[in-house]
Amino acid sequence: MESSGTALSCTRAALLLLHLGLTSSMAQKNEFQTGLVGGEVTLNCTGILPESQLPRDSVVRWKYSDTLLWQTSSLLTKPIFSKEPSFIAGRSDIKMQYKQLSVRDLKLSDAGIYTCEYGTHKVHTSLHIVNLEISLDGHFLQNEVAKLILTQNSSSPLPDLSITLFDNNNNRVTPEIQKKNLQEYIVNLKKLETMDSGTWVCQIHSDSPLINQNISFPVKVLGFQNPDLERKYATVDSAVILSWRLNSQKIKWKKGFTGQINWKQQEGAESHVLLDFDITAEQLHETKKSNNLLFEIPESKPESHIEVKLPKVHFNHSGQYQCQLEYERRHAQSKIELVVMKVSANPAGPLSRGASVTLTCQVSGPLAPDAYLSWEPVNGSKMDIKKSKQREVKLEVTISTAGLWSCDLIEGSDKKISFRYHVEEASVWIINVIIGASIGGSLLAFALGCLCIISGVRWQRRRQRAKRMAQARQHLLENKTCQCQQ
Numbered sequence: 490m491e492s493s494g495t496a497l498s499c500t501r502a503a504l505l506l507l508h509l510g511l512t513s514s515m516a517q518k519n520e521f522q523t524g525l526v527g528g529e530v531t532l533n534c535t536g537i538l539p540e541s542q543l544p545r546d547s548v549v550r551w552k553y554s555d556t557l558l559w560q561t562s563s564l565l566t567k568p569i570f571s572k573e574p575s576f577i578a579g580r581s582d583i584k585m586q587y588k589q590l591s592v593r594d595l596k597l598s599d600a601g602i603y604t605c606e607y608g609t610h611k612v613h614t615s616l617h618i619v620n621l622e623i624s625l626d627g628h629f630l631q632n633e634v635a636k637l638i639l640t641q642n643s644s645s646p647l648p649d650l651s652i653t654l655f656d657n658n659n660n661r662v663t664p665e666i667q668k669k670n671l672q673e674y675i676v677n678l679k680k681l682e683t684m685d686s687g688t689w690v691c692q693i694h695s696d697s698p699l700i701n702q703n704i705s706f707p708v709k710v711l712g713f714q715n716p717d718l719e720r721k722y723a724t725v726d727s728a729v730i731l732s733w734r735l736n737s738q739k740i741k742w743k744k745g746f747t748g749q750i751n752w753k754q755q756e757g758a759e760s761h762v763l764l765d766f767d768i769t770a771e772q773l774h775e776t777k778k779s780n781n782l783l784f785e786i787p788e789s790k791p792e793s794h795i796e797v798k799l800p801k802v803h804f805n806h807s808g809q810y811q812c813q814l815e816y817e818r819r820h821a822q823s824k825i826e827l828v829v830m831k832v833s834a835n836p837a838g839p840l841s842r843g844a845s846v847t848l849t850c851q852v853s854g855p856l857a858p859d860a861y862l863s864w865e866p867v868n869g870s871k872m873d874i875k876k877s878k879q880r881e882v883k884l885e886v887t888i889s890t891a892g893l894w895s896c897d898l899i900e901g902s903d904k905k906i907s908f909r910y911h912v913e914e915a916s917v918w919i920i921n922v923i924i925g926a927s928i929g930g931s932l933l934a935f936a937l938g939c940l941c942i943i944s945g946v947r948w949q950r951r952r953q954r955a956k957r958m959a960q961a962r963q964h965l966l967e968n969k970t971c972q973c974q975q
């Protein structure tokens with residue numbers, strides 16, 4: 490019986506200890522929560538009854554370390570009694586239903602232990618604060634490198650964070666991560682392109698304490714929707730428009746910026762500023778600056794386009810046309826390479842029978858690696874086609890047959906530009922000249938003949954009149970002689 494009583498006592502003692510342990514664990518609870526600088530958190534007083542079920546004499550306190558933040562009691566004439574310290578003044582509230590503590594506009598210094606007390610009931614919440622700062626306030630120019638600085642603060646030992654980035658299309662990005670110490674991480678992104686504009690996500694993770702936090706941040710990249718180097722092709726005496734498409738409206742860029750367009754014939758040559766422009770509140774203002782090149786600023790054009798029109802292209806108008814943006818003393822640029830084609834013949838003029846003529850096709854260059862020139866008759870045999878070597882900027886062909894010939898600039902499998910030249914046959918031209926001359930000669934001979942006939946008639950009449958007068962005089966003299974003899 491003694492042993493049975495002893496066993497019962499041990500069981501009761503074990504149950505009592507277990508009850509005390511459960512009571513203690515229920516009375517005191519530790520939680521962990523993560524907040525972002527500038528954001529808001531709500532700290533729970535876990536296990537507390539709703540306000541309507543609390544005893545009248547209940548008092549609930551919120552503390553930061555040993556500093557009293559809030560005290561509430563239904564016995565007070567005012568339900569909330571505040572003793573906020575200066576560091577959190579105006580940034581915290583109590584949600585009365587479950588006595589939750591809300592803190593907004595978080596700062597790194599807000600990290601620490603927050604305790605909710607209700608009788609013997611205590612809940613300790615360790616608030617871990619993270620700050621993500623993006624360089625240049627998230628406003629970049631094309632080809633610039635973005636830098637992210639991730640800072641964390643906690644009252645507990647700082648965890649070793651793993652960082653993953655996702656771009657605006659939710660594609661995982663592998664950045665260069667520099668870890669100065671556990672408090673600060675530096676993340677370098679690649680050179681940004683205009684298509685990178687949008688909302689990115691920085692994902693941070695830790696196993697102990699358990700942290701899974703997604704931090705979104707905006708990225709705006711101001712630049713051109715053109716390729717970095719675009720080639721434009723034109724023939725001599727044609728019109729061409731050079732256009733740069735900005736993405737300022739697409740990404741809703743609210744800040745003002747300026748720019749200019751300049752031109753130079755080749756690398757190392759003197760650069761000429763053609764026009765200046767500035768964009769403020771989506772209003773474009775352009776100012777023509779150069780008279781060295783005959784060009785126009787089109788009045789009607791698509792939005793966010795900067796354009797220059799050459800109404801009549803000359804061969805020496807070729808070269809690099811660069812549009813440059815400037816924002817906060819930083820620059821981005823995009824170039825258009827204008828390639829001009831011309832065709833000439835030696836000797837010039839119609840082709841005589843049995844003779845030959847050399848046709849020369851020339852482009853201002855430079856050309857793409859897979860580009861070449863080709864001469865071919867428009868309605869002739871494919872056997873007469875002549876091609877240049879790749880990247881050659883001049884091609885000659887000698888022909889002895891008149892007709893229509895075409896010089897083509899081909900890049901890869903695409904025909905970029907064509908220039909047609911008509912070789913006339915000399916015999917046709919000579920016949921035309923002879924016929925014209927014959928007709929003209931006949932008309933002249935006819936006119937001269939008419940004039941001669943008229944003159945001859947008049948001369949004949951005068952001669953006959955003179956003869957009759959002479960005969961009359963002779964007859965008169967004879968009559969007088971006869972009278973004298975009688």
